[in-house]
Amino acid sequence: MPFQKNGDKNTFLPVLKKGYHPQVGVALISGMQSFSSEDIGSDAKTSPVYGLEISLQCPLLCTKKNYIRQQITLVSQDHEGIKTFAAELNPHYRFIVHPKFDIGAGPSLGFIFANINNAHKTVFSYGLGASGAYYFKHFFLGADVRYALTGEAKFENKDDNSVAEVDLSNIRYGLKLGYRF
DSSP states (O other): OOOOOOOSSSSEEEEHHHHHHHOOOEEEEEEEEEEOTTSTTTTTTTTEEEEEEEEOOOSSOOOSSSSSEEEEEEEEEEEEEEEEEEEEEEEEEEEEEETTTEEEEEEEEEEEEETTTEEEEEEEEEEEEEEEEEETTTTEEEEEEEEEEOEEEEETTTTTTTEEEEEEOOOEEEEEEEEOO
């Protein structure tokens, strides 16, 4: 069940058409995240992440040959005094390689909520991602990678009144195991 067939035409707002089925998917995510900033200590630069992905067939545009999958990703990271929680929207244009396997790529927009040295900041993120998935009945196993760019954020350490400007740009790669309804 890798994708919803659309016949021989592109459809704008398929959500309004009879027969639209969003094929909602829910997946657990586990992987690694590496920050590109030198301001983050080397012990904390790469750390494990875990989270949840909720996905569905694009309600805005359905293409005749391949398809677009909207992915909402929520991931958390907590390592060496750096805690982040990212909420992202990742629409991927999916290429059907085989009836049970597809690959895709697309943009990423979101927010990173960070806590460094007990200072809290929220930064906007944008980037690109790519993924692949193998489907067996309603289950799927996937792998993905994405790079997110952010601006710098100032974190004030209340213990010693120091200020660190940190760029939270990062790369994340991981696996996901999910179920599509």
